[in-house]
Amino acid sequence: xxxxxxxxxxxxxxxxxxxxxxxxxxxxxxxxxxxxxxxxxxxxxxxxxxxxxxxxxxxxxxxxxxxxxxxxxxxxxxxxxxxxxxxxxxxxxxxxxxxxxxxxxxxxxxxx
Amino acid sequence: xxxxxxxxxxxxxxxxxxxxxxxxxxxxxxxxxxxxxxxxxxxxxxxxxxxxxxxxxxxxxxxxxxxxxxxxxxxxxxxxxxxxxxxxxxxxxxxxxxxxxxxxxxxxxxxx
Numbered sequence: 001x002x003x004x005x006x007x008x009x010x011x012x013x014x015x016x017x018x019x020x021x022x023x024x025x026x027x028x029x030x031x032x033x034x035x036x037x038x039x040x041x042x043x044x045x046x047x048x049x050x051x052x053x054x055x056x057x058x059x060x061x062x063x064x065x066x067x068x069x070x071x072x073x074x075x076x077x078x079x080x081x082x083x084x085x086x087x088x089x090x091x092x093x094x095x096x097x098x099x100x101x102x103x104x105x106x107x108x109x110x111x112x
Numbered sequence: 113x114x115x116x117x118x119x120x121x122x123x124x125x126x127x128x129x130x131x132x133x134x135x136x137x138x139x140x141x142x143x144x145x146x147x148x149x150x151x152x153x154x155x156x157x158x159x160x161x162x163x164x165x166x167x168x169x170x171x172x173x174x175x176x177x178x179x180x181x182x183x184x185x186x187x188x189x190x191x192x193x194x195x196x197x198x199x200x201x202x203x204x205x206x207x208x209x210x211x212x213x214x215x216x217x218x219x220x221x222x223x224x
Contacts, residue, residue, distance in 0.1 A: 004155075033212060042118075042216035043156075043202060056211055091155060093212075098163075100146055101204075101212055103155035 002026070004094050005074075006104035013082045013111050021077040021107045025094030032075045033101060034060075034067055037089045049075060082111045114139040114205045118215035126223045131190040133218045135177075135203030138184065145186040146204040146212075147177055156202060162186060173197070198222045 005024040013019050025032050034046040045059040049069040060067065064082075069075040079086055089108050093101035119134040137143055144163050148156040160171025167179040177188045186203060200219050206212040 035214070042200075043214040045213055048211050093156070095212075098144065098206075100144075100158050100161050102158070103148075105155045 004092060004102050004104035006090075006092050006107050008107060009105060011107055011109045013109065015083055015111055016081050019079040019082050019086070019109055019111075021079075021090050021092075021109070022074045023077070023092030023094075023104060024074040025092075026102055029094035029096055029102075031095045031097065031101075032069050033093045033095075034075070034077050035091045035093070037091060037106075039088075043091065046077075079109075082109075084111050087111045114143060114207050114211070114213055116203050116205050116213055116215035118201075118203050118218050120218055121216065122219045122221065124221040124223060125193045127195055128192050131175075131188070131193045131197065131220065133188040133201050133203075133220065135186045135188065135215060136184050137186060137203070137205045139205055139207055141207050144206040145177075145179060146206070147171065147175070147186075147188050148202045148204060148214075149173075150200040150202065150217075152199075159188070159201075193220075193222045195222050195224065 007022050030051050032049045035043040047060045047067045048056040064080045066078045089106045091106045093103045095101040115138045117136045146161045147159040150156045160169045162169050162179045170176045175190045200217045202217045203215040
């Protein structure tokens with residue numbers, strides 16, 4: 001059973017471009033979380049999704065950021081018109097109901 | 113909503129000394145509690161979890177944590193630190209709705 005798969009591992013974007021981060025949860029997991037980790041800082045919750053539904057997006061910036069978890073395929077975190085401040089490591093985690101979350105290796109986004 | 117506070121963003125101990133990383137939680141219902149470890153440039157790995165069974169929970173690598181409801185705490189301990197324990201440690205809380213929230217993290221340094 002493969003773990004949580006995130007791709008790409010590293011992503012470089014110029015300011016103003018779009019960044020798409022993908023997360024394939026573990027088999028059988030219907031809950032997905034996205035977190036952002038800035039250098040020297042802890043994990044900041046962004047969004048919690050179940051299949052086709054956003055449950056809690058209170059940690060996501062109101063503009064430029066969006067997330068989806070379609071019925072088929074990976075969860076996508078989309079950042080439009082990236083700025084330097086978006087440079088961070090973005091982690092995805094998945095779980096079944098009321099069990100621990102398993103994390104991917106993260107996508108390190110660098111905006112130049 | 114549930115939340116977690118980790119006291120001390122940096123903890124330094126000598127090799128062989130006791131490790132104590134503090135975590136206090138806030139939850140309106142009996143929580144699930146977790147400790148995760150993050151090594152450099154990697155995702156998070158689960159160390160241990162509390163899910164309303166025994167209040168003293170043993171995890172991997174010799175770590176354990178005790179759930180104390182009266183103190184709303186879930187501190188992580190290890191009797192004797194090893195150099196390989198140097199990492200970032202995150203406490204997390206989840207309620208029945210599975211919305212998991214993390215603390216800011218504690219960076220553990222182990223001195224020879």
